[in-house]
Amino acid sequence: MATQQIVLASRPKGTPTIANFRFENIELPEVQTGELLLQGMYYSVDPYMRGRMNDVKSYSPPFQIDNAIEGGVVAKVIESKSANFKAGDIVLGALPWRKQMVASEKAVQKIDTGIAPPSYYLGILGMPGLTAYFGLMDIGKPKAGETVVVSGAAGAVGVVVGQIAKIQGCRVIGIAGTDEKIALLKKDFSFDDAINYKTTSNLKAAIAALCPNGVDIYFDNVGGEVSDAVVANINFHARIPLCGQISLYNSTEQPVGPRLQPMLLTRSVLLQGFIISNFQSRFPEGVQHLAQWVKEGKLKFTETIVHGFDQLPTGLLGLFKGENTGKMIVEA
Numbered sequence: 118m119a120t121q122q123i124v125l126a127s128r129p130k131g132t133p134t135i136a137n138f139r140f141e142n143i144e145l146p147e148v149q150t151g152e153l154l155l156q157g158m159y160y161s162v163d164p165y166m167r168g169r170m171n172d173v174k175s176y177s178p179p180f181q182i183d184n185a186i187e188g189g190v191v192a193k194v195i196e197s198k199s200a201n202f203k204a205g206d207i208v209l210g211a212l213p214w215r216k217q218m219v220a221s222e223k224a225v226q227k228i229d230t231g232i233a234p235p236s237y238y239l240g241i242l243g244m245p246g247l248t249a250y251f252g253l254m255d256i257g258k259p260k261a262g263e264t265v266v267v268s269g270a271a272g273a274v275g276v277v278v279g280q281i282a283k284i285q286g287c288r289v290i291g292i293a294g295t296d297e298k299i300a301l302l303k304k305d306f307s308f309d310d311a312i313n314y315k316t317t318s319n320l321k322a323a324i325a326a327l328c329p330n331g332v333d334i335y336f337d338n339v340g341g342e343v344s345d346a347v348v349a350n351i352n353f354h355a356r357i358p359l360c361g362q363i364s365l366y367n368s369t370e371q372p373v374g375p376r377l378q379p380m381l382l383t384r385s386v387l388l389q390g391f392i393i394s395n396f397q398s399r400f401p402e403g404v405q406h407l408a409q410w411v412k413e414g415k416l417k418f419t420e421t422i423v424h425g426f427d428q429l430p431t432g433l434l435g436l437f438k439g440e441n442t443g444k445m446i447v448e449a
Contacts, residue, residue, distance in 0.1 A: 118145045118154075122185045123214040123429055129170055132437060137170065138186075138430040145219050153225065154196035155208065155218050157426065160447040161189035161239040162433040163273075164363050176392050185213035186429075189244060191228070191235045192218070202227065209238050216426055216449065232408050240273055240444035241411060241418040244393055247403045248360060249277035249336075251396040256358035256389045257334040261286030264328050266347050269338030271298035273444035274360060276306050277407075278336045280416050283307045287334070290327050292320075292343055294439045301442060305417060320346035331355075339364045345375045351386055359390040363437070419443030 119142060126139035148154050166188060169180045180186055190212040194202050199222035202208070210225035212218055228238045240246060252274075253259060265282040269275045270291025279289045279302065291302040291311035302308040310327050317323045324332070324346055331352035337344050340362030351357075365372065381388055396403070410416035421441040423432040425448075432447045 118217065119143070120145055120215050120217040121426070122216075124183055124185050125170060125180045127182065128172060133167065133170060133434060135430055135434070140427070143215075145217060148196050148198050148219055150198050151222050152198055153194050153202055153208075153220055153222060155190075155192035155212070155220055155225070156195050157190050157192050157212070157216055157218070157449045158207070159191040159236045159239055160214065160426075160429055160432075160449065161243070162429065162436060162445050162447060163188065163244070164361055164436055166433060167437070176394070185215060187211055187213045189239050190214075191238055192225070207235050209243070214429055233411060236420060236422070236444075236446050236448070237411075237418065239446055240420060241277055241416065242404055242407055245273035245444055246277050246407045246418075247396065247400060248393045249274045249281060250403045250407060251393065251399070252358040252360050252391060253278050253281050253334070253336060255396070256387070256391060257282075257336060257356050259285040259287050259334055262288075263333035264288045264290065264330055264352075265334040265336065266290045266292065266324065266328065266332045266350075267336045267338070268292045268343045268347065269361065269363060270302055270308065270311060271442050272338060273441070275336070275338055276302070276419065276443050277416065279308050280306055281410075282334070284410065284415055290324070292339075292347075298442055301419070305419070314343050321349045324350045334358075336360060337362075341365055341372070342374065345377070348377050348380055349375075351380065351384055353384045353386075355384065355386045357386060357388040359388060421445045423447045425449070 124139050127137050129137045172179050194206040208225035209228050265287045267275045267278045271293040282289045289308050291308045294315050299311040299313050302311040312323050332350050333352050333355050335347045335357045337359050338361040341364035420443050429447050
């Protein structure tokens with residue numbers, strides 16, 4: 118069976134472009150015992166993929182030149198040679214960017230589309246939702262009455278962090294990059310207030326004004342000058358879950374900012390970086406909490422859905438321009 122795949126054509130220098138990707142037609146192998154033929158439905162594009170385009174050692178191995186890019190995919194089983202799956206099942210796995218693919222039964226898990234739409238398993242009930250849950254609850258340890266600041270607040274992780282913090286009784290301030298996102302955070306996602314970092318001339322002062330009692334938890338998705346401004350307002354015994362640094366992912370030189378360590382030291386601040394696989398053994402616990410809150414209407418979610426398999430590279434590049442609100446997903 119013939120299908121189409123998207124491979125990494127070259128490693129980007131700085132911000133990636135469409136030229137770093139290539140479309141190819143390939144022939145799929147026959148389905149063997151213990152394997153499934155899958156039809157891709159929804160493909161996840163995520164900021165961490167930028168790191169995998171570099172040939173450097175990290176928590177995920179780099180993508181290989183001339184090989185298919187891979188990521189989170191929700192797919193439908195077309196043909197099964199496994200006792201555990203049947204045609205029509207909807208599954209989730211880390212799979213190649215192909216329209217159709219042959220995968221081992223061990224590479225995927227069945228998802229329950231009765232709880233939420235299939236695409237939610239790439240967002241609020243998938244990696245971004247779990248990242249928000251464990252990062253905030255385990256590292257942030259929110260207490261009622263505390264002030265939580267979230268950067269990248271309108272992204273897939275940020276919108277969930279803010280809402281979980283509200284469920285825990287916190288005051289929540291978001292930082293995002295457009296007036297539309299600011300309005301959405303306040304109207305749809307229960308944020309107490311939000312700041313447009315692109316139109317605010319003195320971010321440090323703006324945060325101070327909205328956080329008169331200081332910042333108890335800073336959920337950092339972006340790094341750079343935004344984080345410098347938040348940390349300037351950090352409280353004694355504050356916690357900083359360090360989740361992402363998207364403002365720096367495409368830097369070709371190491372930028373130098375304020376030295377934050379003296380402030381972290383003198384205010385006894387906990388700064389802890391993490392990746393979601395640190396919590397792999399506890400994923401069922403996280404999904405259970407998130408699904409319950411979704412069911413109760415306490416947790417809302419938004420998706421930016423790009424249509425067409427051929428739009429996958431465009432969707433990924435759009436993340437670095439802030440074109441997404443909530444989870445960016447490509448629907449085949």
